[in-house]
Amino acid sequence: MQIGPYQLKNRLIVAPMAGVTDRPFRMLCKKLGAGMAVSEMITANKALWTTQKTLRRADHSGEVEPIVVQIAGGDPAMLAEAARLNVGQGAQIIDINMGCPAKKVCNVAAGSALLRDLDNVGRILEAVVAAVDVPVTLKTRTGWCRETKTALTVARMAEDAGIAALALHGRTREDMYRGEAEYDTIRAVKQAIAIPLIANGDIDSPQKARQVLDYTGADAIMIGRAAQGRPWIFREIQHYLDTGALLPPPRVDEIRELMLGHLDELYAFYGEYSGCRIARKHIAWYTRGLAGSNAFRQAMYRLESTAEQRLAVADYFRRLGDETERLTYVYDDNDEMGHEQ
Ligand SMILES: Cc1cc2nc3c(=O)[nH]c(=O)nc-3n(C[C@H](O)[C@H](O)[C@H](O)COP(=O)(O)O)c2cc1C
Numbered sequence: 154m155q156i157g158p159y160q161l162k163n164r165l166i167v168a169p170m171a172g173v174t175d176r177p178f179r180m181l182c183k184k185l186g187a188g189m190a191v192s193e194m195i196t197a198n199k200a201l202w203t204t205q206k207t208l209r210r211a212d213h214s215g216e217v218e219p220i221v222v223q224i225a226g227g228d229p230a231m232l233a234e235a236a237r238l239n240v241g242q243g244a245q246i247i248d249i250n251m252g253c254p255a256k257k258v259c260n261v262a263a264g265s266a267l268l269r270d271l272d273n274v275g276r277i278l279e280a281v282v283a284a285v286d287v288p289v290t291l292k293t294r295t296g297w298c299r300e301t302k303t304a305l306t307v308a309r310m311a312e313d314a315g316i317a318a319l320a321l322h323g324r325t326r327e328d329m330y331r332g333e334a335e336y337d338t339i340r341a342v343k344q345a346i347a348i349p350l351i352a353n354g355d356i357d358s359p360q361k362a363r364q365v366l367d368y369t370g371a372d373a374i375m376i377g378r379a380a381q382g383r384p385w386i387f388r389e390i391q392h393y394l395d396t397g398a399l400l401p402p403p404r405v406d407e408i409r410e411l412m413l414g415h416l417d418e419l420y421a422f423y424g425e426y427s428g429c430r431i432a433r434k435h436i437a438w439y440t441r442g443l444a445g446s447n448a449f450r451q452a453m454y455r456l457e458s459t460a461e462q463r464l465a466v467a468d469y470f471r472r473l474g475d476e477t478e479r480l481t482y483v484y485d486d487n488d489e490m491g492h493e494q
Contacts, residue, residue, distance in 0.1 A: 157287065167183075
């Protein structure tokens with residue numbers, strides 16, 4: 154999989170997720186097998202560029218190349234400026250967000266709201282591609298609604314504008330995250346364009362990854378929610394694509410060490426107060442479905458310091474059983490998160 158001058162080590166990409174794919178998470182996923190990871194979106198609104206949140210999102214120090222920064226907005230000139238600024242700060246690939254259905258984003262005619270104004274889509278693609286010397290990629294959905302799927306039109310516009318790769322989520326804006334992603338549109342788009350196509354939506358296992366790659370003919374796949382609390386899914390998928398065999402679940406001690414390392418990175422990145430709060434959701438994802446995890450989470454949510462939180466996690470894994478054993482998901486009836494997906 155090649156994007157501009159960057160030859161990725163494989164076809165597995167971490168989907169951008171605001172509030173999730175921060176630098177510690179991206180680095181962890183890359184370490185565990187992802188070929189590329191897209192940053193959380195950075196707004197094109199200049200007024201917000203000095204907020205702590207945006208500054209953190211633009212911090213890529215120590216990250217494995219290529220550094221991909223996603224920008225979101227609705228105004229071509231502002232997006233072009235945001236692209237230039239981020240390249241100045243180390244971005245090696247700029248990704249334009251035309252897929253986010255969030256109200257906060259759509260109300261300002263950005264994200265997937267752009268799909269209702271194709272003239273503006275064209276202006277944005279041209280302005281951003283012209284603004285920077287690095288590859289520009291586009292992430293979008295199949296359309297605004299099922300009646301008017303614009304994916305084919307947008308894909309051709311992207312190719313004509315010089316977009317280096319297209320990521321397509323098999324849902325419309327109106328679908329939000331409901332129902333199942335469909336891959337027919339992704340397959341049709343793949344047949345219509347020559348630039349690399351990345352398939353996205355509901356890929357949550359090695360077998361599903363294989364199916365989606367085969368069915369759509371996509372050059373790569375992008376994984377979001379299934380990597381939450383399971384960043385090792387990338388090596389599991391790669392192993393399956395390479396050998397046709399499933400890896401056994403990871404060992405308890407490996408996941409304990411991996412989690413504690415992740416927590417340390419989060420604490421260092423966000424500091425004591427935010428670090429403790431942001432780590433909570435990752436801990437909840439990691440432990441979902443494991444024995445006794447519901448009670449553990451309730452207690453863990455109440456802890457207010459990173460030191461207590463780290464100790465609680467280490468202790469939970471000690472109680473989980475023999476550390477040389479494989480991780481076992483039990484999805485007990487009391488585990489409300491076990492049934493979430
Ligand atoms: C919590 C969360 C945050 C997201 N933030 C972004 C974002 O900042 N930019 C974007 O293009 N998509 C965003 N998405 C959409 C994902 O990139 C992806 O397209 C979607 O989750 C479908 O893939 P999946 O089924 O593998 O999760 C977000 C999704 C989630 C769940």
